[in-house]
Amino acid sequence: MDTIITRFPPSPTGYLHIGGARTALFNWLYARKKKGKFVLRIEDTDAARSTEESVDAILESLEWLGIDWDEGPYFQTQRYDIYNEYIEKLIKSGAAYYCSCTPEEIDAMREEAKANGQKPMYNGKCRNRNLEKADNTVVRLKTPDSGVTIVQDVVKGATSFQNSEIDDFIIRRSDGSAMYNLAVVIDDLTMGINTIIRGDDHLINTPKQMLIYQALGAEMPVFGHVPMVLGADKSRLSKRHGAMSVGEYKKMGFLPDAMINYLVRLGWSHGDQEFFTRDDLIEKFNLEHLGRSASMFDTDKLTALNAKHIQSKSPAELADHLLFHLKELGIDAQNNAFTQGVIETLQPRSKTLVEMAQGAVFYYLDEVQFDEKAAKKFLKPDVLDMLQKSAGYIKGLEAYTQEALENVFKQIMEETDLKFGKIAQPLRVAITGTTVSPGIFEMLLALGKEKTVQRIEAAIRLIQDNS
Known part of the structure; x- marks a missing residue:
């Protein structure tokens, strides 16, 4: 091949x-x-x-x-002329013929076959009548009366069909339109298709299509029918x-x-x-x-599996896909360093891009929307001093790095005698409005110094206004 x-x-x-x-x-x-x-x-x-x-x-x-x-x-x-060209070849070669049997006649044939314990099918009445084309005629393929058609399938192996159970099936309707099996074969033949992988629900059509290939003297493609x-x-x-x-x-x-x-x-x-x-x-x-x-x-x-693919990709690659989901949430973001930094904080925990987009929303807000329960529980007067120190020390940083941030909070822990857990949760609510977020340091770095300070100061004002 x-x-x-x-x-x-x-x-x-x-x-x-x-x-x-x-x-x-x-x-x-x-x-x-x-x-x-x-x-x-x-x-x-x-x-x-x-x-x-x-x-x-x-x-x-x-x-x-x-x-x-x-x-x-x-x-x-757009290919009806091509189908008709091949149908005419089949008629001229004697491999196909015109049939004028009415639907009522066909039904009667099938009922008679059933009554005789046979498969209900067309009995070939017009096969040797040499009819000419007319308004009421269809074109049928002349199929073998005996023998078998064997589908050599690369998936299922060999499947045999008795030719005696395949009637002279219609390849062109009376309105001039080609039937499915004829159109498919001509398309595959003229397009050079030599390998056909399709669902096994099509297997029943394959012997008919093979008979059309044979009638045209054409080479058979490779078939593979998948379950x-x-x-x-x-x-x-x-x-x-x-x-x-x-x-x-x-x-x-x-x-x-x-x-x-x-x-x-x-x-x-x-x-x-x-x-x-x-x-x-x-x-x-x-x-x-x-x-x-x-x-x-x-x-x-x-x-x-999607979670694994999310984790395997670079933030830049993911950003192109995430932007669609951010837009669905009303966020007009760009594939830039900020968005890639946001992705990096969410990537290890996201199973889908919808999850990632929902988790990313707080990064893009001009003003944090505080969850009422979270704010009531964690943004209380007793954390005011800690938040003020945090805003002041972060604002004064020359280098906004994880090491610098770690040093800031070590200093705050020493000055307030608070453990980091008591600092982290109020800070998380101040930054995100909720109690769930990526890690504190990676989140603050992705958000950037200016936005971090602005959000802590907004939380300070909220506490002061409610005191």
């Missing part, structure tokens, strides 16, 4: 969900691993359900995941399991690298390794280690 060419062909009838994203990822990784091509095709022939909004959402989700494409997006609705993704309770994945659109996971604060790391592990393994960078995956991905059994989606495991 020459250059590996894979594809992802979503239908724009909704958003990109977990199963589709995983399929796209497997195809993308294999193309990147083999230095091949990854093609994006939009299968939009369902005019009643396809929307531009869905197309945009799918493209946006792929871009967020970092799944880029080398060709496309192609749209099936479904299930919920933690082993039932079909649904919204109650967290099966939302990929865009929702962005809003929930997951990193794209964590998402693709988790998705690829839903059906592929490399020994016992769980954590993968994007480059790791491209280097190590293969078809041989795609699993044959269904995988269970577990939001808790995704969250734990």
